[in-house]
Amino acid sequence: MSGFKDVVGHKNIIRYIQSAVQADAVSHAYILNGERGSGKKLLANLFAMSLQCEDRDDDGDACGKCRSCKQALSGNHPDIIRVTHEKPNSISVDDVREQVNNDIVIKPYSSRYKIYIIPDADLMTVQAQNALLKTIEEPPEYAVIMLLTENAETLLPTIRSRCVMMKLRNIKDQLIRKYLMEQMQIPDYKADVCVAFAQGNMGKAIMLANSEYFNEIKEEAVHLLRNIDEMNVPDLMEAVKRCMSYKLEINDYLDIIAIWYRDVLIYKATKNVDRVVFSDQLRYIKARASKSSYEGIENILDALEKAKARIKANVNLELTMELLLLTIKEN
Numbered sequence: 269m270s271g272f273k274d275v276v277g278h279k280n281i282i283r284y285i286q287s288a289v290q291a292d293a294v295s296h297a298y299i300l301n302g303e304r305g306s307g308k309k310l311l312a313n314l315f316a317m318s319l320q321c322e323d324r325d326d327d328g329d330a331c332g333k334c335r336s337c338k339q340a341l342s343g344n345h346p347d348i349i350r351v352t353h354e355k356p357n358s359i360s361v362d363d364v365r366e367q368v369n370n371d372i373v374i375k376p377y378s379s380r381y382k383i384y385i386i387p388d389a390d391l392m393t394v395q396a397q398n399a400l401l402k403t404i405e406e407p408p409e410y411a412v413i414m415l416l417t418e419n420a421e422t423l424l425p426t427i428r429s430r431c432v433m434m435k436l437r438n439i440k441d442q443l444i445r446k447y448l449m450e451q452m453q454i455p456d457y458k459a460d461v462c463v464a465f466a467q468g469n470m471g472k473a474i475m476l477a478n479s480e481y482f483n484e485i486k487e488e489a490v491h492l493l494r495n496i497d498e499m500n501v502p503d504l505m506e507a508v509k510r511c512m513s514y515k516l517e518i519n520d521y522l523d524i525i526a527i528w529y530r531d532v533l534i535y536k537a538t539k540n541v542d543r544v545v546f547s548d549q550l551r552y553i554k555a556r557a558s559k560s561s562y563e564g565i566e567n568i569l570d571a572l573e574k575a576k577a578r579i580k581a582n583v584n585l586e587l588t589m590e591l592l593l594l595t596i597k598e599n
Contacts, residue, residue: 277439286328302436305471346377361395389415438468564599
């Protein structure tokens, strides 16, 4: 990817960045806030590349061809610094001091700006944030700091108040579907499942489209839902054991079940097959819609949300899944 023109969605943020670059009105600090896979790193990288570009387009987009752009695209630009951290769940005060505060006083090597991109900035400890705050309050004129967060509310109010906030919104389903089908050659039925499951997150949709493991989880869930009426308690317990093998992806498993029952609910209410995500399972969706009441379907969807909440609260996974599958079978 060489420029903003290739980005799907986020047009308001792109227009803002391009206007700031064109008008030479770049702030010293930005927060790019959005869920994992929403495009924060992509936008930060393109923003940095356009700021450093030696031959920008009239609209503020990077040329993608100059020495600076080639360095940025290869990840080797001396004046675009990506802050790293050794501890998986925290960015320490030493990380900030060594990679930002002590380095930022050195002038840019070959560019107008010196840009610091901090992924997972919401993992900064309070001490790390306070150390960064001093730099944000009195930055060198050439410094630009980009904080990438999934939850900007975890940052100190004093940091948030000194940064330009850019919130990444969900991308329209039709844009994601078009990208998957045209750019990745994904068949329409698979694209529909990925789009419904991604819920406006392009990164997640691409990951799902490329994931053989996702297909495995989906097939396991579909097999369960097609056969649950005929399954006895030992069969259900065996299904629970198979669910346990997907422990790290259990929310994906539950989301697939939720999409299935939303299909059932939509078909039962509208008889509109065009809105059914699992179109390749239409016979089973119709059968379930005729058997289950509206109240039963709502009970299942409520049970799915409760199961997610219990898992998040570290309630015993096996017990949680047993309760869920029994609720599904009863309704």
